[in-house]
Amino acid sequence: MKLITLGTGSPLPDPNRAGPANLVRTPSGDFLFDCGRGVLMRCAAAGTGPLTLHTVLLTHLHSDHITDFNDVVTMRWAMSPTDQPLRVVGPVGTGRMVERTLTMLDDDIGYRLAHHDDLNWRPTCDVAEVSEGVVFDDGTVRIMAEPTDHAPVHPTVGYRVEAEGRAVVIAGDTVPCAGLDRLAAGADVYVQTVIRKSLVEAIPSPRLQDIIGYHSSVEDAAGTAARAGVSTLVLTHLVPAPWPGTEDEWADEARAHFRGGVVVARDLDELEV
Ligand SMILES: [Zn+2]
């Protein structure tokens, strides 16, 4: 298995970091976790695209994690020679979000149906709303979900992908919680969205202060990684984005609480799981 950190940014626009998204490449295909800003550009760089994605899995419905979902839906439909519904897995509410996205796209769908004679079906999604347990299992790859804690955003889920005796966890936005501990237990790679609390606290913006309470800090992520006994902690969705050359400070902050490997992710990093 391989993890590709497609987008390591946050809601804040960044010239070097796309929005939150991760790709897990498995023997059964490419699974996309979240659809942040620029996700299809980063997929293209990773050698995959809307037609080759096996399933899109969403951790939650915050805009930074789904802003380019509409692009995946449209390109899956408009590029495909045959009707290929997009498989989507996400927390309760995902079906409603998908329906609203399709409604938003309705004018464009009409233009393309009228223009292309060989395109005579509308885009469709097969949606599975999940909260916990096994959400995919084909005998080769197994994916499990657990509820996470990103209150007041609710519901939210994290995922664990298992294949070839290995496991990678895509936690999404969450503070430490029991579901996250179950998900991460004994995993090889644990990917956590993080903020650097000391830096966020120093920014005099009430709206930024609000994010402290519902994200894992670097220290929190390291604590979860240590409790779970994972091999490698991947820090992503970095807020505020590290000033170039300060990435080691993030890693050192994690290493103070966790003895395993620490990766401060950049877009398109590839890790063997
Ligand atoms: Zn969020």
Ligand SMILES: [Zn+2]
């Ligand atoms: Zn987020």
